[in-house]
Every structure is written in structure tokens, then in C-alpha cells.
Amino acid sequence: MTTTESGAPPASGGTGPADLQERFEATIARDQRVEPRDWMPDGYRRTLIRQIAQHAHSEIIGMQPEAAWITRAPSLRRKAILLAKVQDEAGHGLYLYSAAETLGVDRAELNDRLLEGRQKYSSIFNYPTLTFADVGVIGWFVDGAAICNQVPLCRSSYGPYARAMVRVCKEESFHQRQGYELLRTMTRGTKAQREMVQDAVNRWWWPSLMMFGPPDENSPNSAQSMAWKIKRHSNDELRQRFVDMTVPQAEALGVTLPDPELRWNEERGRYDFGTPDFDELVRVIKGEGPCNAERMERRRTAHEEGAWVREAAAAHAAKQASRSKRGMAA
Ligand SMILES: [Fe+2]
Ligand SMILES: [Fe+2]
Numbered sequence: 001m002t003t004t005e006s007g008a009p010p011a012s013g014g015t016g017p018a019d020l021q022e023r024f025e026a027t028i029a030r031d032q033r034v035e036p037r038d039w040m041p042d043g044y045r046r047t048l049i050r051q052i053a054q055h056a057h058s059e060i061i062g063m064q065p066e067a068a069w070i071t072r073a074p075s076l077r078r079k080a081i082l083l084a085k086v087q088d089e090a091g092h093g094l095y096l097y098s099a100a101e102t103l104g105v106d107r108a109e110l111n112d113r114l115l116e117g118r119q120k121y122s123s124i125f126n127y128p129t130l131t132f133a134d135v136g137v138i139g140w141f142v143d144g145a146a147i148c149n150q151v152p153l154c155r156s157s158y159g160p161y162a163r164a165m166v167r168v169c170k171e172e173s174f175h176q177r178q179g180y181e182l183l184r185t186m187t188r189g190t191k192a193q194r195e196m197v198q199d200a201v202n203r204w205w206w207p208s209l210m211m212f213g214p215p216d217e218n219s220p221n222s223a224q225s226m227a228w229k230i231k232r233h234s235n236d237e238l239r240q241r242f243v244d245m246t247v248p249q250a251e252a253l254g255v256t257l258p259d260p261e262l263r264w265n266e267e268r269g270r271y272d273f274g275t276p277d278f279d280e281l282v283r284v285i286k287g288e289g290p291c292n293a294e295r296m297e298r299r300r301t302a303h304e305e306g307a308w309v310r311e312a313a314a315a316h317a318a319k320q321a322s323r324s325k326r327g328m329a330a
Contacts, residue, residue: 028229033159036102044228047221048158049103050119051230053110056096057121061295063089065129066138074132081178082135088171095164102160115300123281124211126289133186133193133200139179141208141246147172148242149212152232161230180249187253194254201250202258209273210281212239218278243271 020039027034034040063086070086073079097107113119124142129135150169156162186193213219213235225231233241243262250257261274283289 028157031155031157031229033162034157035159043224044230045103047225047228047230048161049100049105051225052096052100052103052161053105053113053119054121056093056100056110057114057119058125059089059093059096061121061299062125062142063093064295064298065125065127065291066135068129069132069135072132078132078182081182085139085175085178088175092168092171095168096161099158099160099164111303115296115303117287117296120285122211123284123289124207125295126284126291127204127207128291130203131196131200133183133196134204136179136182136186136197137200137204139175139177140183140249141179141204142211143172143175143179144246145208145211145242147176148238148245152238155229155232157229180253183253183255187255197253198255201255205258206276206280207284209239209242209276210278210284212236212242214278214281215275240270243273247271 021041024034024038024040024044027038034044066082067086070079070082073082097110100110101107110119114121124145129138147169150165150172153165154162154169156165183197186197213222216222216234216236219235222231222234226234247257247262259274261272263272265272284292287293
């Protein structure tokens with residue numbers, strides 16, 4: 001018996017459109033992986049390209065807010081941690097662009113779409129990092145939210161995306177811990193340090209809750225993504241998980257989350273919380289956040305300044321290819 005790349009026996013031997021569709025649906029229904037060489041519906045491919053590219057862009061743009069503090073880190077230890085963290089984010093971007101390329105799209109094309117504003121990145125990276133406490137709070141909240149989002153993506157139906165997420169999540173867990181550890185140090189420090197932490201928490205809490213996207217009733221693509229098992233949980237469910245995970249950590253740190261409606265709901269066994277300002281989310285996504293222009297400008301400059309690296313890499317690859325061709329001819 002023949003099997004497909006994902007190990008699924010073909011639903012039928014045919015290759016007509018209905019057979020292909022049937023085989024794809026059987027793979028999804030069995031919770032098996034769709035691989036690059038498998039047939040997939042155009043909508044599935046388009047959705048994945050959009051989601052993986054936006055994820056990749058977010059990792060790359062997401063380096064900026066924290067990178068701003070590398071040269072101002074208060075100690076060698078903090079500098080080393082922050083450097084490692086920011087470099088990890090670059091790595092995440094690279095895995096994800098590679099995963100997107102398995103769907104038949106070129107990384108240079110995705111980069112153009114970002115620079116031309118045709119593809120987005122996470123709204124959270126359009127907020128400024130005003131103090132070093134922001135580095136800690138980003139690790140705690142933003143990487144914590146990334147973990148909530150990305151752990152279920154390790155079971156996403158598209159193989160290359162799911163596999164990239166396994167390593168990414170391990171690194172996100174380090175990012176979250178380094179942020180929390182930094183904040184624990186600061187909250188045990190001076191009054192001024194504690195106030196700095198509380199101020200950063202106040203500024204980042206609501207934008208972090210917005211990272212999960214609009215509420216479910218306003219999230220038109222979610223149902224299809226869940227049916228295709230690209231996405232495993234709804235925006236609201238993931239937001240709730242993040243709140244439930246973070247509240248006890250806030251208590252342990254001795255900081256207050258800026259939400260008067262936040263309280264434990266005995267009946268639900270979960271926390272109740274207020275509604276983020278989703279109009280703000282829409283404005284920031286549209287480009288009107290505090291740092292959108294700055295982030296894009298920086299990305300554009302970095303891309304232009306990196307032209308020589310791309311040229312050198314392409315020339316090196318061409319030289320290697322012609323050498324191996326000569327080797328084969330000999
Ligand atoms: Fe990341
Ligand atoms: Fe991270």
C-alpha cells in the first residue's frame with residue numbers, strides 16, 4: 001500500500017479534483033500533517049502564506065523595541081541575555097520565512113509585501129519601550145502571549161509550520177522567563193524600580209491582550225482556520241488562557257494589573273476581565289500606532305543596508321553551484 005508524505009493512506013487512488021479534495025480532508029480529519037508536496041486547496045495555501053508571513057514579519061519587526069535597549073542594558077549579564085533574546089527573534093523570522101517558502105512564495109516577495117504595507121505584523125510592536133522595565137514586561141507579557149498562541153500551533157495541520165513552532169516555543173519560554181526574572185529583580189529593588197515596573201505593566205497590559213486579535217464574533221477568518229486545523233483555539237479562548245496564566249504571576253511579583261474588572265470567577269474557574277479597546281487595535285493595525293512609521297522606516301533602512309550581504313550570499317551560492325557542477329563533470 002502506498003502512503004502519502006504525511007503517512008496517510010490515500011483515500012482513493014484517483015487524481016481528479018474531487019479525489020484530491022477528499023484526500024486533503026481525510027488528512028485533516030485524521031489529525032495528520034499536510035506537507036509541501038501534497039495537494040491543498042488554494043484557500044488553505046493562501047491563508048497559510050498570509051499567517052506565516054505575518055508571523056515572520058512580527059518576529060523581525062519585534063526585534064526593534066527591545067534592541068533599542070541593548071546598548072543601554074544596565075549590566076553585562078543583562079546585555080548578554082537581551083542580545084541572545086533578540087537574536088532568537090531573528091532566527092524565528094528566518095524559520096518562518098523558510099516555512100512560507102515551502103508554499104511556493106518567495107521570501108523577497110514577502111518582504112516587499114511588508115514594506116509596501118500589503119502585509120501586517122503584530123500590533124504590539126508599535127508601542128515604545130520607554131524604560132528598561134519594558135524589556136522585562138515584554139518578555140513576561142508579549143513572549144508569554146506568544147507562548148499561548150504558539151504552543152497550539154505545534155499541532156497545526158501544516159507540517160513545516162508546526163515543526164518550526166516546536167523550537168520557537170522552547171525559545172519563547174526562555175524569553176518569558178528572562179523577562180519575569182528581570183522584573184523579580186527590579187521589584188525587590190528600590191521604590192523607583194518598583195514604580196518603573198508598575199508603569200511598564202500599566203502601559204503594556206492592554207496592548208498585550210489585543211495581541212490575540214479581535215473578539216471571536218469579529219474574527220471572520222477564524223472559523224475556516226479552525227476547520228482546517230491551522231488554528232486550534234479561538235482568539236477569545238487564547239486571551240482567557242493568557243489572563244489565567246498571568247494573574248497569579250502578577251500577584252507573585254506584587255504588581256497590579258490595570259483592570260478594575262479583573263476578578264476570579266468561582267463558577268467558571270477562570271478570571272473575568274475587562275474588554276480591551278479594540279478600536280485602538282484597529283487604529284494601530286491601520287498604521288496609526290505610536291511607532292508604526294518608525295518601525296517600518298527602520299526595517300526599510302535595514303533592508304537597504306543589507307543589500308550587499310544578499311549580493312555576497314548570492315555570489316557565493318553561484319560560485320559553489322558552478323564548482324559542484326565542474327566537480328560532477330570531471
Ligand atoms: Fe519569537
Ligand atoms: Fe520571543
